[in-house]
Amino acid sequence: MSAHHIGSYVAIVQYEIRITGHLNPRWAAWFDGLSLTRAEDGTTVIRGQIVDQAALHGVLKKLRDIGVPLISVTQLRSEGE
């Protein structure tokens, strides 16, 4: 489910997830439209609005299921603040 289904009353938070290896941008749809950016250092940054903790864990589970090594998860800022 993408963010616009939830409505504006939920504080939607930006996350940045860094993984090892370059993940092809074609995976964006698989990760519900999060953006995939390849970094110089051989990592990939997955970035975007994630509506809540359940959704965040959903993304992490998808990463686990394809065997991508996870480096970090960072919360960026709350939207509309």
Add this chain to the structure above:
Amino acid sequence: MANPLVATKLYIPSPRPNLVVRRRLHERLSTAADAKLVLVSAPAGFGKTTLVTGWLGALADDGAAVAWLSLDDRDNDPGLFWLYVLASLQVAVPGLGAAARTLLESANAPTEDVLTTLVNELHNAKQDVAVVLDDLHVIESKDVHDGLAYLLENLPKRARLVITSRSDPPLPLARLRARGELVEIRAADLRFNAEEAAEYLNGAMALELTAADIATLETRTEGWIAALQLAALSLQGREEAATFIAGFAGDDRFIVDYLAGEVLQRQPESVRRFLLQTSVLGRMRGSLCDTVTGATGGKAALESLDRQNLFVIPLDDRREWYRYHHLFADVLRARLLDEDPDAPVELHRRASIWYADNGEPSEAIRHALAAGDFARAAALAELAMPAMRRGRQDATIREWAQLFPADIVRIRPVLAVGLVGGFMAAGEFERVEAQLHEAEKWLALTPEDRDAAGMIVVDDAQLRALPGAIEMYRAGLALLRGDSAATVTHARRVLAIAPDDDELGRASAHALLGLAAWSEGDLDSAFSEYTRSIAGMRHIGHIADILGESIAMADIRVAQGRLRDAQRRYEQGLQLVADHGAGPLRGTADMHVGLAEILRERDDREGAAEHLRRAQRLELFGTRQYPYRSRAVLAGLRLAEGDVAGCLALLEEAERVYDTDFSPAVRPVGARRARTHVLMGDIHEARAWVRERGLSTDDELRYVTEFEHITLVIILINDQPRERELRQVSALLDRLLAAADAGSRGSSVIEILAVQALAFDARGETASALDALRRATALAEPEGYVRVFTFLGSRLQELREGLATGVARPRSQQAGLVDPLSERELDVLRLLRSELGGPEIARELTVSLHTVRSHTKSIYTKLGVNSRREAVRRADELGF
């Protein structure tokens, strides 16, 4: 049944012929003889399942039976999860787990009971048993994890769990590790080392790579087996292996993604399309693939993938069902979504049609939901609902309840009420109320208005039963609120409107009416309602309900003063369990406690103690009442043995675990404790209880406070009452007696009469006292009551002797004690006369120092003294 078991989930994957034998890991595993749990925990594609299947041969050689269960996310429903576990056991060892399964499927029994029975069965198994749970990471349900933890904790020596998972399961791993009961194989262990990589690439795959190439591949993949497999597939038939290897070795791309792309690119377009389209399926077979792809030749396509080793895994011996390797499936699905974002909707819709046509509604619903086709999913769910309810798949119903949008449910009253069961199980009572209300609004409309407003019902039979179902849920809600009157109203309506063939509904309604009548003290009605309920439950084979209601009926007989009949009923309950043949069931321990209580009342201490010992051995099979009831009975036994301190300690424990499990709380532990304080002469404590409960002689009387009011009277009579208080006591006793008589509550009548005798006696009305006592004795003797009298102190004993001999001494200006010293206290008193100190006295009596102190304190209280010397002097005065 809505969910026939999918046999492929129980199939042990056969080891691949071109397998690298993991000798070093098999050795680790074979040292695991004492391990309760073998945990293979690593990311996707590390060869977890392959390792376990490879090792099973060795296990089987040692004579162990292997039960296999491949999990998927539907198994988050605890009912379904355990059903599959039991089914897998039965495949491994015919008959093993059968009793637990009977319990799970027919008896409406809680998971804990099922597991307890399973533990018993495993305990009696003739051989070692290994239960493999493959892909446990898909399980997120806390209930399932709790059940697994319970099973692990109680697992008999000859059984073990083998778990593969992508993440460590929330089980007490540290504890198992510390006890040496855990063997772990993790990612670092599973990675192919250089030797194994060579064996695989050049041996199994016959690629003829140089040592340098193998080293490069091993380094780049870090021994990740799935990546090595993809690399091998990409390299097959390639001329320039070294160039290809060098190409991706110096590259940062996510290796599986990159290699899967290579493999896909090398397939013919038709195969590529087949792979992408069928990736939406959790399992595949030829005809299902044909329906989904809209083409033919699905069976041949699957067989061809199987031959080429293209990440399909056969799920049965006949090679009918397959699935993709999970990691590869994700890669395919992600590509499909990227290339054609709308495609999955139509593919899922087609899969839903196939499953509906092939008798698997829950899969059909799943795919319809995945397709976003809620109307279709709703229609399927509505039709599947009765079977889901019978199969106790509350968690699945709850999941549906969350997945269906409100506007879909709103216009489907049958579905809405069906989903209520899920909300009830989840404790979301406000939603229950709201859904029932909505459904009722539909029922109030004329058929024309229903159509006009767009009501949708696909199952007319359920629509006819809907009013009864709604009332039953209302009755349940009222019971949870503690609203007895509303429970009765709704339960009566169920009986008025539920169709005759709704036996569970009708039997449940009778049980609720029985419970309500019991709570109001109308024991005759309660008994006859339970009788009807049990007849219905017997007819549909709900043994757990039969047992629970048998306990209630025996308890009611006790309250009616019919100890012999109650005893017979507890014994019949035990017989029923024995006949059922599934081992002990929940409630078995309670039956023994009930028997112990009756024997205790008859002062058969040995017999009572024996039943308590049996109950204790079966305490896993106790109801929620068991913890407090068993302690309360044991407290009564201690008291009969003169161990007042022990009695009080047990009553305090009983109070902490007090839970009557919806039965009326008619003999609260606090009142029993207050009575014991009276016996000890500790009126101050007893009075404190009266204040705390806010009891007075003018209170309005209700059955649930009857025992407390009798306790109040006992306290008042023992606290040097004046004439005015005695009048109040007598008035209260008259009212209590009238109420107990009206409700046929024989047990209460006996006790009230005995207390009344004391009250008359205290007012000097000896003849009336004897009359009351005579009546009490007439009721009590045929049933064998003893303790109810002895519990009331020495003066009552004198009166009873008077009744027997025809000579009753009038009440003396009791120089003696309100309450006599117990045998144990007399022992202590005897030693207090000696020179022995506390510890020596304790040794002499083989009790703890603490117990001696308690007895001493009790003796001081009863004798009204403050020191050992005074106690000895006072005892001399009293002629002890």
